[in-house]
Amino acid sequence: MKLDIAVLSGDGIGPEVTAQAIKALEAIGHAFDHTFIFKEALVGATAIDKTGDPLPEETLQLCVDTDAVLFGAIGDPKYDNDPSAPVRPEQGLLKLRKELGLYANIRPVKAYPTQLDKSPLKREIIEGTDISIYRELTGGIYFGKKHLSEDGELASDLCEYSRAEIERIAHQAFKAAEKRRNKLTLVDKANVLESSRLWRKVVKEIAYEYPEVALDFLFVDNAAMQMILNPSQFDVILTENMFGDIISDEASVIGGSIGLLASASVGDTCCMFEPIHGSYPQATGKGIANPIAAILSASMLLEHFDLLEEANLINSAVEKALELNVTTPDINTINPLTTEKVGDFIADYILNPKDTNLNFENIHIGQSTII
Numbered sequence: 094m095k096l097d098i099a100v101l102s103g104d105g106i107g108p109e110v111t112a113q114a115i116k117a118l119e120a121i122g123h124a125f126d127h128t129f130i131f132k133e134a135l136v137g138a139t140a141i142d143k144t145g146d147p148l149p150e151e152t153l154q155l156c157v158d159t160d161a162v163l164f165g166a167i168g169d170p171k172y173d174n175d176p177s178a179p180v181r182p183e184q185g186l187l188k189l190r191k192e193l194g195l196y197a198n199i200r201p202v203k204a205y206p207t208q209l210d211k212s213p214l215k216r217e218i219i220e221g222t223d224i225s226i227y228r229e230l231t232g233g234i235y236f237g238k239k240h241l242s243e244d245g246e247l248a249s250d251l252c253e254y255s256r257a258e259i260e261r262i263a264h265q266a267f268k269a270a271e272k273r274r275n276k277l278t279l280v281d282k283a284n285v286l287e288s289s290r291l292w293r294k295v296v297k298e299i300a301y302e303y304p305e306v307a308l309d310f311l312f313v314d315n316a317a318m319q320m321i322l323n324p325s326q327f328d329v330i331l332t333e334n335m336f337g338d339i340i341s342d343e344a345s346v347i348g349g350s351i352g353l354l355a356s357a358s359v360g361d362t363c364c365m366f367e368p369i370h371g372s373y374p375q376a377t378g379k380g381i382a383n384p385i386a387a388i389l390s391a392s393m394l395l396e397h398f399d400l401l402e403e404a405n406l407i408n409s410a411v412e413k414a415l416e417l418n419v420t421t422p423d424i425n426t427i428n429p430l431t432t433e434k435v436g437d438f439i440a441d442y443i444l445n446p447k448d449t450n451l452n453f454e455n456i457h458i459g460q461s462t463i464i
């Protein structure tokens with residue numbers, strides 16, 4: 094297969110982790126005789142600094158013209174510390190999602206058997222957790238009308254959803270539940286918000302088309318608590334944009350680090366693959382960022398194009414890295430490896446999955462050996 098992939102590595106740790114995802118894809122290309130052509134473009138603070146625009150027109154056009162987008166992260170403290178900045182890195186990401194019509198953001202959350210003691214949560218609580226979060230990505234409060242009064246003393250952000258916006262992602266979430274454990278939980282705040290009441294009404298109606306799927310509802314405040322108390326109760330979670338943003342970061346505690354959580358953002362015509370974390374500016378250039386979220390996002394890209402064997406090989410390589418503690422300091426405080434070394438190990442495993450000599454004391458990566 095030949096795929097043109099737009100690479101928007103962005104800011105902070107974005108370029109470092111995206112480079113490891115590309116390495117994994119190149120190894121897959123080599124092992125399976127696929128051609129992946131990577132085309133880089135600017136986004137976020139880096140794009141503002143070079144062009145004045147967080148999403149230059151040529152970046153957007155490239156994303157439209159390519160088969161898929163591999164995204165790193167955006168965000169820079171100089172904008173975070175200046176609320177009145179006229180353009181902001183986040184605007185580039187939000188516009189990109191909207192323009193590409195990426196309304197469904199799928200965020201898998203797993204407790205890896207080898208990592209159960211890495212989470213601050215007790216192993217018996219997280220064991221067996223395997224959740225797929227379907228977060229609506231192009232509507233809700235992040236996209237609603239904003240207002241700031243002239244004296245700067247009153248501000249508002251509108252949360253708006255239409256039936257059509259709810260229906261299209263709800264169908265995807267029900268279909269996913271049918272392929273998994275037939276359970277769907279809608280997370281909302283229907284006791285308070287009119288938009289949440291519309292979500293419940295529409296989702297209840299759609300449920301009749303999926304009789305095998307057991308549907309239940311949780312208010313988001315309770316869902317946030319259940320995620321910590323009893324996460325293995327969840328199968329597919331369907332929720333609106335901001336709630337999904339928040340509970341997925343919370344859910345990353347289950348796996349031990351947000352640096353493990355990948356995502357696929359899909360629409361009717363375009364697709365983008367992005368770790369759920371941000372630009373982690375404090376880590377920029379230090380080689381401490383976990384590249385696994387970016388690498389698993391590349392695996393989701395392959396799965397999207399039905400390259401299942403290839404996606405599974407990346408997943409196995411990641412599992413092997415976790416099993417052998419070939420990991421960055423967020424989950425390996427004793428013998429941490431750098432972002433690049435973890436990426437090297439995963440690419441090397443993809444090329445030599447049967448190499449039984451791989452072990453922590455003596456890991457052969459290409460020409461080099463790491464300790």
Ligand SMILES: NC(=O)C1=CN([C@@H]2O[C@H](COP(=O)(O)OP(=O)(O)OC[C@H]3O[C@@H](n4cnc5c(N)ncnc54)[C@H](O)[C@@H]3O)[C@@H](O)[C@H]2O)C=CC1
Pocket residue numbers: 106110165166167168169170173183186350351352367368369370371372373374381382383384386423
């Ligand atoms: N999709 C995106 O591009 C996102 C961008 N942002 C932006 O990122 C910047 C920083 O935001 P924060 O709230 O600090 O969120 P963040 O996700 O960048 O970092 C939060 C914390 O998560 C951990 N972390 C994140 N990525 C990691 C990785 N790969 N390996 C190990 N640990 C990791 C670190 O402990 C870090 O302090 C802001 O400018 C924000 O707007 C935030 C979230 C998503």
Ligand SMILES: CC(C)CC(=O)C(=O)O
Pocket residue numbers: 183186187235338369
């Ligand atoms: C610009 C933000 C909405 C990015 C973010 O936090 C996310 O998508 O997880």
Ligand SMILES: [Mg+2]
Pocket residue numbers: 338339342369
């Ligand atoms: Mg987020």
